[in-house]
Amino acid sequence: MMPELFTVLTPQDALRKLFDHLPGHVAAESIPISEALDRVIAESPIAPGPLPSFTRSTMDGYAVRAADTFGASESLPAYLTVIGESPMGRAPIFEIGKGQAAIIHTGGMLPSGADSVVMIERTQKARENEIEVLRSVAVGENVIQIGEDIKPGEALLPIGHRLRPQDLGGLAATGITRVSIAKRPSVAILATGDEVVPADAEPAPGQVRDVNTYTIAGLVERAGGVPLPRGIVPDHFDALYQAARAALDESDVLVLSAGSSVSVRDMTSDVIDRLGKPGVLVHGVSLKPGKPTILAVCDGKPVFGLPGNPVSAMVVADLFLTPALWRMQGLTQPIQYHSVRARLARNIASTPGREDYIQVKLVERDGEVWAEPIFGKSNLIYTLVKADGLMVVPLDANGVQEGETVEVRMF
Amino acid sequence: MMPELFTVLTPQDALRKLFDHLPGHVAAESIPISEALDRVIAESPIAPGPLPSFTRSTMDGYAVRAADTFGASESLPAYLTVIGESPMGRAPIFEIGKGQAAIIHTGGMLPSGADSVVMIERTQKARENEIEVLRSVAVGENVIQIGEDIKPGEALLPIGHRLRPQDLGGLAATGITRVSIAKRPSVAILATGDEVVPADAEPAPGQVRDVNTYTIAGLVERAGGVPLPRGIVPDHFDALYQAARAALDESDVLVLSAGSSVSVRDMTSDVIDRLGKPGVLVHGVSLKPGKPTILAVCDGKPVFGLPGNPVSAMVVADLFLTPALWRMQGLTQPIQYHSVRARLARNIASTPGREDYIQVKLVERDGEVWAEPIFGKSNLIYTLVKADGLMVVPLDANGVQEGETVEVRMF
Numbered sequence: 075m076m077p078e079l080f081t082v083l084t085p086q087d088a089l090r091k092l093f094d095h096l097p098g099h100v101a102a103e104s105i106p107i108s109e110a111l112d113r114v115i116a117e118s119p120i121a122p123g124p125l126p127s128f129t130r131s132t133m134d135g136y137a138v139r140a141a142d143t144f145g146a147s148e149s150l151p152a153y154l155t156v157i158g159e160s161p162m163g164r165a166p167i168f169e170i171g172k173g174q175a176a177i178i179h180t181g182g183m184l185p186s187g188a189d190s191v192v193m194i195e196r197t198q199k200a201r202e203n204e205i206e207v208l209r210s211v212a213v214g215e216n217v218i219q220i221g222e223d224i225k226p227g228e229a230l231l232p233i234g235h236r237l238r239p240q241d242l243g244g245l246a247a248t249g250i251t252r253v254s255i256a257k258r259p260s261v262a263i264l265a266t267g268d269e270v271v272p273a274d275a276e277p278a279p280g281q282v283r284d285v286n287t288y289t290i291a292g293l294v295e296r297a298g299g300v301p302l303p304r305g306i307v308p309d310h311f312d313a314l315y316q317a318a319r320a321a322l323d324e325s326d327v328l329v330l331s332a333g334s335s336v337s338v339r340d341m342t343s344d345v346i347d348r349l350g351k352p353g354v355l356v357h358g359v360s361l362k363p364g365k366p367t368i369l370a371v372c373d374g375k376p377v378f379g380l381p382g383n384p385v386s387a388m389v390v391a392d393l394f395l396t397p398a399l400w401r402m403q404g405l406t407q408p409i410q411y412h413s414v415r416a417r418l419a420r421n422i423a424s425t426p427g428r429e430d431y432i433q434v435k436l437v438e439r440d441g442e443v444w445a446e447p448i449f450g451k452s453n454l455i456y457t458l459v460k461a462d463g464l465m466v467v468p469l470d471a472n473g474v475q476e477g478e479t480v481e482v483r484m485f
Numbered sequence: 486m487m488p489e490l491f492t493v494l495t496p497q498d499a500l501r502k503l504f505d506h507l508p509g510h511v512a513a514e515s516i517p518i519s520e521a522l523d524r525v526i527a528e529s530p531i532a533p534g535p536l537p538s539f540t541r542s543t544m545d546g547y548a549v550r551a552a553d554t555f556g557a558s559e560s561l562p563a564y565l566t567v568i569g570e571s572p573m574g575r576a577p578i579f580e581i582g583k584g585q586a587a588i589i590h591t592g593g594m595l596p597s598g599a600d601s602v603v604m605i606e607r608t609q610k611a612r613e614n615e616i617e618v619l620r621s622v623a624v625g626e627n628v629i630q631i632g633e634d635i636k637p638g639e640a641l642l643p644i645g646h647r648l649r650p651q652d653l654g655g656l657a658a659t660g661i662t663r664v665s666i667a668k669r670p671s672v673a674i675l676a677t678g679d680e681v682v683p684a685d686a687e688p689a690p691g692q693v694r695d696v697n698t699y700t701i702a703g704l705v706e707r708a709g710g711v712p713l714p715r716g717i718v719p720d721h722f723d724a725l726y727q728a729a730r731a732a733l734d735e736s737d738v739l740v741l742s743a744g745s746s747v748s749v750r751d752m753t754s755d756v757i758d759r760l761g762k763p764g765v766l767v768h769g770v771s772l773k774p775g776k777p778t779i780l781a782v783c784d785g786k787p788v789f790g791l792p793g794n795p796v797s798a799m800v801v802a803d804l805f806l807t808p809a810l811w812r813m814q815g816l817t818q819p820i821q822y823h824s825v826r827a828r829l830a831r832n833i834a835s836t837p838g839r840e841d842y843i844q845v846k847l848v849e850r851d852g853e854v855w856a857e858p859i860f861g862k863s864n865l866i867y868t869l870v871k872a873d874g875l876m877v878v879p880l881d882a883n884g885v886q887e888g889e890t891v892e893v894r895m896f
Contacts, residue, residue, distance in 0.1 A: 107684075108714075111703045125867070128690050132862050134747055162720065163680035165690035179748075181680055181793070181864070183691040223865040231870070238896070239703025240869035243696040243795055246684035247866050269574035269592055273518075273657035279539050279576035280594040285654040292522045292650025303519075309573065336545055337590075382592070384654055410895055412821040451543050453592070454634040455658050456536070458651035459642070484821055485649070 082358040084469055085393055085429050088369055091355050092394065093401060095371040100404035101257040101326075107242045110253050112298065114236050114403040117254035118229045124221035125247055128165070129184040133216040136175040136197060136205060137188035143210040151198070151206035160185055175205060184217060191216035224248060234406030256403035261294045261395075262321035263287050265306045265331045266314060266342070267382060272306065285384045285455050286331035293391050297399040299327070309338050315345045318377075322349055326402065328377045329395060331387050332368070339366050342379045346370045349377060360428045360469065364390040376402075384455040389431045389464070392485070412484045414463065416445035422474045424467040433461035434482055445482050461485065493769040495880060496804055496840050499780055502766050503805065504812060506782040511815035512668040512737075518653045521664050523709065525647050525814040528665035529640045535632035536658055539576070540595040544627040547586040547608060547616060548599035554621040562609070562617035571596055586616060595628060602627035635659060645817030667814035671711045672806075673732035674701050674740045677725060677753070678793060681717045696795045696866050697742035704802050708810040710738070720749050726756045729788075733760055737813065739788045740806060742798050743779070750777050753790045757781045760788060771839045771880065775801040787813075795866040800842050800875070803896070823895040825874065827856035833885045835878040844872035845893055856893050872896065 083091065102116035131137065137160060146152035159177035160166040170176060170187035178184070178191055190211045198206040224230065230248065231241055237255070245253060265284045273283045284306055291301035302325055307317040314330075322328040328349070332342040347353035350372030357379075359367045363386035368379025376398050380387040400409055416436055424430045434445040445465060450457035463482040467474055474480060494502065513527035542548065548571060557563035570588035571577040581587060581598035589595070589602055601622045609617040635641065641659065642652055648666070656664060676695045684694045695717055702712035713736055718728040725741075733739040739760070743753040758764040761783030770778045774797035779790025787809050791798040811820055827847055835841045845856040856876060861868035874893040878885055885891060 107699060108702065111706055126693065127688060130693075130864070132864055161691070162678065163689075163692050181678070181693070218862055218864055223867045230867075239700045239707070240795075240799055240866065240872075240896075242703050243700035243799075244866050244870040246699045247694050247696045247795075249684060249687070249694060251685045267573065267592070273660060274662045276660070277538060278574075280572070281574050282537065282541075282592070283658055283660060285658045288518060288657045289650045289654035291519065292653050295522055296650065384651075384658075388651055388654075410823040412823045451629060453541070453543055453629055455651065455655050456634045456641075459655040461651075485651075 082360050082365070083356055084360050088356045088359045088367070089394060089397060092369045092371065092376065092398060095352060095355060096376060096398065096401060097374050100402070102254050103257050104252050104254050107245050107251055107253055110237050110242060110255055111239065112236060113255040114298065114405050115231050115233050115253065116256045116404060118233050119231060119245060119250050119253055121224045121226055121228045121230055121248050122250070123226050123248065125224035126218055126220060126222070129220055130218045131178045131180060131182050131184060131191045131216060132218060133191050133193045134180050135178060135194045135216065136192045136207075137170060137178040137184050138175045138190055138192050138207070138211065139170060139172065139188060140190040140211050140213040140215065142173055143192060143207045146207045146210045148208045151208050153200060154205055154207060156203045156205060189213045189217070232406070234404045236405060236407060258298055258300045259326040259399050259402045260300045260302055261327040261329060261399070262302045262304045262325035263290050263294070263329045263331070264304045264317055264321055266309060266338070267306070268309050270306045286380065286382070286387045289384060289388050290329055290331065290380070290391050290395070293388070293396060294399065297396040298403055299399045309341065311341055311345060314341065315348060318345055318349060322372065322375060322377065326375060327399070328375065329380060329391070330378065331380045332382055338382070339368070339379070343368050346372065346377050346379055349373075350375070361390070361393070362428055362430045364393070364431075367394065369394060383453045385433070385453070385458055388458060414443060414482045414484060415479055416443040416482050418474055418476055418478050418480050419444040419446040421476045422447055422467060424471055424473045426470050426472060429469050430467040431464050432467065433457055434463055434465055435460060436462045436482065445480055493771050493776070494767055495771050499767045499770045499778070500805060500808060503780045503782065503787065503809060506763060506766060507787060507809065507812060508785050511813070513665050514668050515663050515665050518656050518662055518664055521648050521653060521666055522650065523647060524666040525709065525816050526642050526644055526664065527667045527815060529644050530642060530656060530661050530664055532635045532637055532639045532641055532659050533661070534637050534659065536635035537629055537631060537633070540631055541629045542589045542591060542593045542595060542602045542627060543629055544602050544604045545591050546589060546605040546627065547603045547618075548581060548589040548595050549586045549601055549603055549618070549622065550581060550583065550599060551601040551622050551624040551626065553584055554603060554618045557618045557621045559619045562619050564611060565616055565618060567614045567616060600624045600628070643817070645815045647816060647818060669709055669711045670737040670810050670813045671713055672705045672738040672740060672810070673713045673715045673736035674698050674705070674742070675715045675728055675732055676717045676742045677720060677749070678717070679720050683717065697791065697793070697798045700795060700799050701740055701742065701791070701802050701806070704799070704807060705810065708807040709814055710810045720752065722752055722756060725752065726759060729756055729760060733783065733786060733788065737786060738810070739786065740791060740802070741789065742791045743793055749793075750779070750790070754779050757783065757788050757790055760784075761786070772801070772804070773839055773841045775804070775842075778805065780805060794864040796844070796864070796869055799869060825854060825893045825895060826890055827854040827893050829885055829887055829889050829891050830855040830857040832887045833858055833878060835882055835884045837881050837883055840880050841878040842875050843878065844868055845874055845876050846871060847873045847893065856891055
């Protein structure tokens with residue numbers, strides 16, 4: 075390992091360095107659209123035909139030739155002969171000639187000869203099979219033309235787009251019921267620490283239950299990945315290496331929630347370096363909490379060494395693991411976070427040259443939303459549970475003053 | 486059916502009327518926390534013990550008696566005898582006496598007798614088994630006390646809270662690995678229309694593929710529900726009633742994506758009225774698109790008659806079905822939508838007394854985000870696909886001027 079790798083980077087530089095070493099290739103698979111919500115498009119679906127595939131009415135009324143209605147008004151209506159009704163779901167078998175009209179429903183197919191639809195409200199029955207048209211219509215009025223929504227050969231959705239409910243509907247409309255999307259990256263999660271026991275175990279004095287496996291798994295799921303919890307490993311080089319090796323071999327990403335003491339962190343870094351080339355890229359980020367972050371790429375797979383304490387682990391996973399998972403899926407849109415603007419309820423001091431992530435609770439006071447910082451040692455998981463979101467004190471700021479408006483990312 | 490039921494309500498009044506008739510009861514089930522992400526708490530989990538369950542160090546350093554360090558400084562250090570090392574994951578078997586210290590790691594258990602931790606950076610090795618302490622510590626410094634994070638008997642999460650990754654970690658920390666959450670409401674989706682064919686069928690002239698089943702299913706999934714697509718039913722009273730009856734009997738919610746013509750909508754309303762008491766509550770909402778919305782409760786189950794065209798169906802489902810599904814799960818927080826502030830790129834006219842939902846595309850121009858309205862007949866599903874979000878023109882507005890700042894809800 076080169077010593078310069080240990081230079082502390084800014085969060086932005088650290089992420090860029092990680093991304094520079096990640097393969098650009100997106101692994102794809104084909105799945106039914108009914109399972110594709112929130113997945114990312116790997117191959118742009120192409121419209122096989124026009125949408126709509128026939129000329130449709132957008133109103134309940136009469137299919138007409140527009141020229142027959144020109145100049146029509148309430149005082150001087152146009153008289154048209156009703157020759158039939160356009161059936162829903164079938165092509166009308168008649169043709170509209172000069173002076174003729176046909177009953178048509180919303181979504182119905184225009185009979186040939188007709189070029190527009192008069193809304194029923196603009197007509198009046200004159201006698202059996204005859205109507206008065208009380209206002210003229212233009213050619214194409216109240217009609218959707220063939221291909222007006224989509225033309226054949228059009229790319230329906232771009233590569234890198236995350237599928238929303240309407241996108242699934244759009245694909246269904248064109249008859250595309252399977253779609254090529256990015257595979258969900260599988261993320262092996264290894265908790266380490268001689269003091270850590272499974273959540274369902276009764277800890278002896280000195281032992282604590284595994285928290286990070288659950289928080290990280292949750293974040294992985296939210297970022298489109300498949301969490302693969304791989305249990306708890308003691309703080310010994312060989313045991314950790316064996317477990318990490320096995321976990322990485324059967325997954326796309328490895329997350330080690332490393333112990334918190336310096337010696338354990340250094341051991342974690344050494345283990346990661348042995349997992350593949352180039353190995354550790356970043357060891358230390360100008361970030362609080364989360365300074366001892368390790369970012370690595372081992373033979374094309376990203377590996378993350380998260381600080382052991384739950385708050386740091388979550389902030390770091392959110393800042394680095396989440397964007398990496400989306401990138402592996404080829405997402406081109408920015409990740410959408412719900413955020414809220416609030417006034418800061420207390421002064422926050424910070425050290426320039428470091429990004430500080432502060433947990434805050436939102437409270438309403440005098441009709442305004444205030445962000446109350448939750449101070450607490452970052453070992454306390456319930457500071458995160460009690461928080462509504464995170465605010466950031468930028469790299470170069472000395473802090474933020476009470477009363478200033480801040481952006482709180484719901485978390 | 487009473488005629489007054491057909492009065493057009495505002496969207497707010499319509500939703501309130503629906504909610505007034507929904508049972509308040511939340512159906513609950515117990516599931517493992519590893520499957521509980523994004524689910525809603527039905528029963529508040531109670532801390533079975535304190536967190537942490539032993540006094541822990543937050544630093545690498547030495548466990549000491551604070552009194553032994555009082556007055557210590559670089560020029561006048563306190564000398565302490567190192568009597569051992571607190572092992573990770575076990576209780577130390579020794580006791581710290583006056584003038585004594587023990588090596589301790591972050592997360593390690595404080596030996597009895599010790600009341601604080603001196604960071605390793607504030608010490609210096611004097612000789613074998615002796616250190617110099619270069620700065621005093623206070624009682625409790627660098628230590629987390631028993632119960633500092635959570636006290637026994639504390640309610641860990643409130644009823645109605647939607648579980649986030651950190652909440653799962655918080656539960657794991659206390660040994661709670663199962664949680665009582667609201668059942669996911671099952672939502673039967675019936676598409677109607679003589680012209681509608683399944684997405685994988687080749688439509689004949691006059692036929693269109695089913696779109697709404699897919700868009701509604703996507704929205705249901707996002708709102709924590711289980712979509713149960715129930716196929717396509719022709720526009721005949723008996724067929725629709727039979728299908729609706731069967732679908733409602735085996736689900737918690739029924740959504741009918743009704744045809745678009747007036748006669749079909751009226752038939753849908755009659756069918757819904759026969760499904761149970763009180764039946765149709767709202768038929769018509771002052772909303773565009775979506776005016777012909779039907780909201781009903783039939784023997785305790787909500788039933789929705791959505792307009793048939795895809796854009797209206799989605800807007801209406803988003804406005805009424807989504808909140809109803811969250812309410813059935815007992816969600817107490819507001820639904821979190823990602824929204825973006827943008828300047829409106831074109832004037833929008835509207836009619837006072839009606840809420841208008843406008844699809845917009847976000848574009849960047851001169852460093853600012855602009856919202857470009859997408860105008861198009863609401864039968865065009867691709868207007869929704871091309872849109873980034875929705876903006877609302879409020880009930881009482883005549884419209885919104887070009888250049889005004891608007892809130893765009895990403896959709």
